[in-house]
Amino acid sequence: MMNLRNASRIGGVVATGAIAALLITGCTREGDGDAGPAEASPGITDTTLSLGISSPLSGPTAGPGSCTVAGLYTYLEAGNAAGGFEFGDGNTRTVELTYLDDVYDPAKAVSNFRQLVDDGIFAYVGALGTPTNAAILPIANEDEIPQVLLVTGATMFSSDQETNPWTFGLLPTYYSEGFAFGELLAERGEVTVAVLSQNDDYGDDYVAGFEAAIEGTDVEVVASATYEPTDPTLDGQVTELAASGADALLSAVSVTPLQVGVLTKAQSLGWLPEIFLPSNTSTPATVVIPGNGAAYPAVYTTSLSKVPVSPTFAEDEDVIAFNEAFAEYGAEIAPTYTPHCAWSYAEGAILEQAFLGMTEPTRDSFMEALHSIEDFQAPLLLDGITVNTTDPTLPAIQGLNLVQFNGTGYGPVQ
Structure with missing residues (x-):
């Protein structure tokens, strides 16, 4: 062969x-x-x-x-x-x-x-x-x-x-990821959230799962924006969301360079919410560290597999x-x-x-x-x-x- x-x-x-x-x-x-x-x-x-x-x-x-x-x-x-x-x-x-x-x-x-x-x-x-x-x-x-x-x-x-x-x-499913993020926030009482999601089924699933988890709780979505995978930058969307001063950001962004840009732009605006990243754009070496994720109070994602490059495994x-x-x-x-x-x-x-x-x-x-x-x-x-x-x-x-x-x-x- x-x-x-x-x-x-x-x-x-x-x-x-x-x-x-x-x-x-x-x-x-x-x-x-x-x-x-x-x-x-x-x-x-x-x-x-x-x-x-x-x-x-x-x-x-x-x-x-x-x-x-x-x-x-x-x-x-x-x-x-x-x-x-x-x-x-x-x-x-x-x-x-x-x-x-x-x-x-x-x-x-x-x-x-x-x-x-x-x-x-x-x-x-x-x-x-x-x-x-x-x-x-x-x-x-x-x-x-x-x-x-x-x-x-x-x-x-x-x-x-x-x-x-x-x-x-x-x-x-992305629905289950969004739901997991919502469940975590729902345990904290009054929390405001900004949501950035892809303008398709990917983004819709994340948002639907998140909203299902926070329904009837004191968690409130105070700002939302969407994007296209072909967008060269998401600076405009991040600027709009930052104006809300939300405590947390659900950044359901599927394109690695755009996700890095979200993290760096929010910092440049002085907005430091808790961050929730999808599993497919949350790799430390390619997303979180280049985006200076350590500047945020917390960065969360979901995991289902061992990390072969981690000393832990x-x-x-x-x-x-x-x-x-x-x-x-x-x-x-x-x-x-x-x-x-x-x-x-x-x-x-x-x-x-x-x-x-x-x-x-x-x-x-x-x-x-x-x-x-x-x-x-x-x-x-x-x-x-x-x-x-x-x-x-x-x-x-x-x-x-x-x-x-x-x-x-x-x-x-x-």
Whole structure:
């Protein structure tokens, strides 16, 4: 198999090994009773399985986007090097991943998805982004192509499986993150809050969860503003919110440079509220420290995974295995760590569980197996946070912990 680290880069797109070799070769498996042999879906043979992903590998969201690819690629390549993946139909297969750059642009993501399908992928997995995945969702479901374990917490990707049975999310919802922030403030009595949110389902979910948690409490939202991911700066919005003098800021911003800008602009205005950051833009090295988060009374976020770059987890067996494999397979894709590296690595283990449950080489069998995982402790997930996929209205991972920035990383809420 071609090593992705040596793949050519043309027009900002990273291409993997010969996908044409993965097209259907007529592999079949004897079915039950009189059903006869099961015809294999595109992208799977007796020895290989082809997966595809589109992610922002360049542009302002390149950090999280690259980690979303690198973590999954690391898990799959490590498994391939160990002899491949066992499937429920009795075959052992090499799993190959093709990834393309969409620059966090929905139109480009759709184009990439169509290209991957035309090239013969079996499933589209682990893609980052709410607007990009939303653009692909109707196409994937119309064409009955798995679009699964998406790296986004938007509720739309898991809440309506009857309408969109081929789409499925990975992460706890943004609604649940917003709710966790609201619960913390609700315990404090009278608190004023300013809210900055993305003008789409991502932002709507955060705000809805937060408002649900503070309903009937003494917490009051005194100012709110929205933004577009393409905005060059959020200085205007922050200035408007700062005028409220709110005690806390819920900054539901999904673009790393913009989130850093929010932190630095508020300080320049002399506004130092408590800060609540989404899990996808809260990495100390790329967001909180560059934004001088230590200047604020407190910075909170949510966490569901161990942090491989933290000394706290240096002796953890999962972290040691991840760091060794990532150094070999993922580091050239994502040189800077974000939580997406850990999330997508755990995603690889979830896929492996689904492979074990596949009794036929078909997309239908894959989806059935994917929705049959219970209480699975995926590597790098925090203790007590497990994978449960049997409820089709919820993402694969539902648990999360609220944590507080301690100057270098995150620890328990004080």
